[in-house]
Amino acid sequence: MTLCASLRSILAATGLLALSGCAAITAVSDAATPLDVYELRAPASIAASGGRVLARDVIVEIPTTSGALATDRIMxxxxxxxxxxxxxxxxxxxxxxxxxxxxxxxxxxxxxxxYVGRKPLGVSGDFALVTEVIDFQADVVPETDTANVQITFLVRIVRERDASIVASRSFRANAVAATTETDVIIDAFSAASDQVFVEFAQWVRDAL
Structure with missing residues (x-):
């Protein structure tokens, strides 16, 4: 049974009105209930450069995003x-x-x-990555129990010594979740994440 179907059954049993699509998905969970934790990993398929290591210190700043995504909840x-x-x-x-x-x-x-890190080794790094996360969610397909996972972010490479933007690019990936079951949605997040971060790593390597 899919997530939406399960929620509709629960709502129907308790006398509540089940909305169409996936509107039954809750926006707030009981704070006392332990939550299962999921983690995305960097793609194993990223190719090592195999060449000379660039004498660059790269700082990855924490991305900005909308309030709805500034949480550990899975949207x-x-x-x-x-x-x-x-x-x-x-x-x-x-x-x-x-x-x-x-x-x-x-x-x-x-x-x-x-070197690449969250903070510079010294006073500052050579380059900073400034990022805005635009999409990081599963969009339910209307009138179905399927969803499209969307990941979109904009990255700017900033040279620290003069605060100039040396390169910028938007990255976007999506993956279809055949059902709205949690594990299926997480697998779709993983597939979209692998796609977009392989492209990201290649771009950073070529742009520096």
């Missing part, structure tokens, strides 16, 4: 104007911090730069 949208969260589950870190971690680990995997 799912029943429609374009409504933000809700999967019940009883969360990410291992708030979404902006998790994206920062994925960016950092992806750059590390290339082996292309001397």
């Amino acid at each position: 799912i949208r029943p429609n374009a104007l409504q933000a809700q969260y999967l019940p009883d589950v969360r990410w291992s870190e708030p979404t902006p911090v998790m994206v920062q971690t994925l960016m950092l680990r992806s750059i590390e995997a290339t082996g292309a730069v001397r």
Whole structure:
């Protein structure tokens, strides 16, 4: 039984009106209920540069995002104007911090730069990555129990010595979840994440 179907059954049993689509997904969970934790990893398929290591220190700043995504809850949208969260589950870190971690680990995997971290080793690094997370959610397909996972973020590479933008790019990936069951949605997040961070790591390596 899918997540939406299960929630409809519960609502029907308690005499509440079940809304169409996935509107039954709860936006707030009971704070006393332990939440299952999910973690995304940097793609194993990122290719190491295999060449000379660039004498660059790269700082990955924590991304900015909307208030709805500035949480460790896993967002799912029943429609374009409504933000809700999967019940009883969360990410291992708030979404902006998790994206920062994925960016950092992806750059590390290339082996292309001397240092990459959240903070500089000295007073400042050579370059900073300034990021805005625009999408990091599952969008329910109307009148179905399927969803499209969307990941979109904008990255700017800023040279620290003069605060100039040396490169910028938007990254976008999506993956289809065949049902709205939690595990299926998480698998779709993982697939979209792998796609977008392979592209991201290649771009950073080439842009520096």
